[in-house]
Amino acid sequence: MKVASTPARELAIDVHGIVKRFGDRVAVDGVSLRVEQGQIVAFLGPNGSGKTTTMRVLCGLLTPDAGEGRVLGMDLLRDTIRIRQEIGYMTQSFSLYEELTIEENLEFVAGLYRLHPAREHVRRTLADLGLTSRRNQLAGTLSGGWKQRLALAACVMHQPRLLVLDEPTAGVDPKARREFWQELHALSLAGITVLVSTHYMDEAERCHQINYVSQGRLIVTGTVDEVIARSGLVTWVLRGGRMDEAERLLRAAPHVDQVAPFGAELHVVGRDGPALARVVRQIARDTDAQAEPSVTRLEDAFIHFIGRGAPDRNGEPA
Numbered sequence: 001m002k003v004a005s006t007p008a009r010e011l012a013i014d015v016h017g018i019v020k021r022f023g024d025r026v027a028v029d030g031v032s033l034r035v036e037q038g039q040i041v042a043f044l045g046p047n048g049s050g051k052t053t054t055m056r057v058l059c060g061l062l063t064p065d066a067g068e069g070r071v072l073g074m075d076l077l078r079d080t081i082r083i084r085q086e087i088g089y090m091t092q093s094f095s096l097y098e099e100l101t102i103e104e105n106l107e108f109v110a111g112l113y114r115l116h117p118a119r120e121h122v123r124r125t126l127a128d129l130g131l132t133s134r135r136n137q138l139a140g141t142l143s144g145g146w147k148q149r150l151a152l153a154a155c156v157m158h159q160p161r162l163l164v165l166d167e168p169t170a171g172v173d174p175k176a177r178r179e180f181w182q183e184l185h186a187l188s189l190a191g192i193t194v195l196v197s198t199h200y201m202d203e204a205e206r207c208h209q210i211n212y213v214s215q216g217r218l219i220v221t222g223t224v225d226e227v228i229a230r231s232g233l234v235t236w237v238l239r240g241g242r243m244d245e246a247e248r249l250l251r252a253a254p255h256v257d258q259v260a261p262f263g264a265e266l267h268v269v270g271r272d273g274p275a276l277a278r279v280v281r282q283i284a285r286d287t288d289a290q291a292e293p294s295v296t297r298l299e300d301a302f303i304h305f306i307g308r309g310a311p312d313r314n315g316e317p318a
């Protein structure tokens with residue numbers, strides 16, 4: 001046993017070369033990933049890029065066609081039943097019994113998982129998720145945010161070590177989304193590893209690790225800062241002056257990869273820093289605008305990665 005190579009923090013996920021095919025379609029294409037225990041990990045990418053399939057393979061719900069690795073210290077290929085017992089999975093269309101109360105829904109789930117004593121598991125889960133005062137409310141009368149909180153309660157009641165959430169906040173208002181993310185961070189602090197797919201940049205920015213998926217491949221992995229740095233992009237902001245004209249000139253200018261209006265500002269992004277600076281300063285002068293360098297945002301980095309998308313294996317446009 002090589003003690004010296006033991007990582008500082010235990011790895012919840014350590015997989016290599018994962019491939020998953022559906023017929024001729026390669027949904028996951030050679031994914032390798034390491035995730036430390038207790039991290040919140042985002043999967044981003046266009047619809048159909050393989051986020052859900054990747055997460056399903058990683059939590060033992062789908063068997064990969066190739067690849068190997070360990071999840072929660074167990075063998076991804078041999079220990080799938082044991083891995084599944086340790087995961088909580090919230091699908092895109094989580095289902096609740098609308099005609100049952102919050103408490104009755106959780107009692108039902110406790111029965112499915114054969115949790116004993118069920119009453120105690122339900123009581124603890126209601127308290128942990130801030131649902132106790134609403135426990136007698138019918139699920140069908142809950143707002144989107146509370147329904148989603150109940151769905152989260154249902155998938156953490158059996159105390160999983162790995163939580164898999166497939167676009168959990170789609171259609172939920174900003175306040176409820178923020179509260180939901182506070183819950184995820186509390187779970188993370190308790191040592192639970194969270195895999196979450198999302199299309200929201202602000203949610204990605206709340207994660208310890210971001211994975212950008214395109215056509216089944218991991219295009220980039222890292223922290224927010226690492227992902228932005230890997231894009232190699234430089235950003236300038238223009239304000240004041242004749243913005244319509246500035247935008248038109250910038251779109252036609254060399255060394256400008258992206259131009260995006262934000263309120264009264266234009267964000268201009270490119271890869272060649274000195275060349276971009278020259279172009280932006282000239283156009284700012286010509287349009288009576290002020291120009292200054294700015295911080296590259298995650299969204300700009302992703303738009304850059306989308307544009308570069310990996311070669312398509314499935315014969316569809318990138």
Ligand SMILES: Nc1ncnc2c1ncn2[C@@H]1O[C@H](COP(=O)(O)OP(=O)(O)OP(=O)(O)O)[C@@H](O)[C@H]1O
Nearest residue numbers: 022025026027045046047048049050051052053054
């Ligand atoms: N059970 C299945 N049988 C056949 N093809 C599938 C199956 N599940 C997924 N696919 C295909 O695999 C590819 C990846 O799908 P997946 O659902 O993983 O993408 P996604 O990034 O999660 O998409 P979305 O953002 O729309 O949820 C798609 O082309 C999809 O049609």
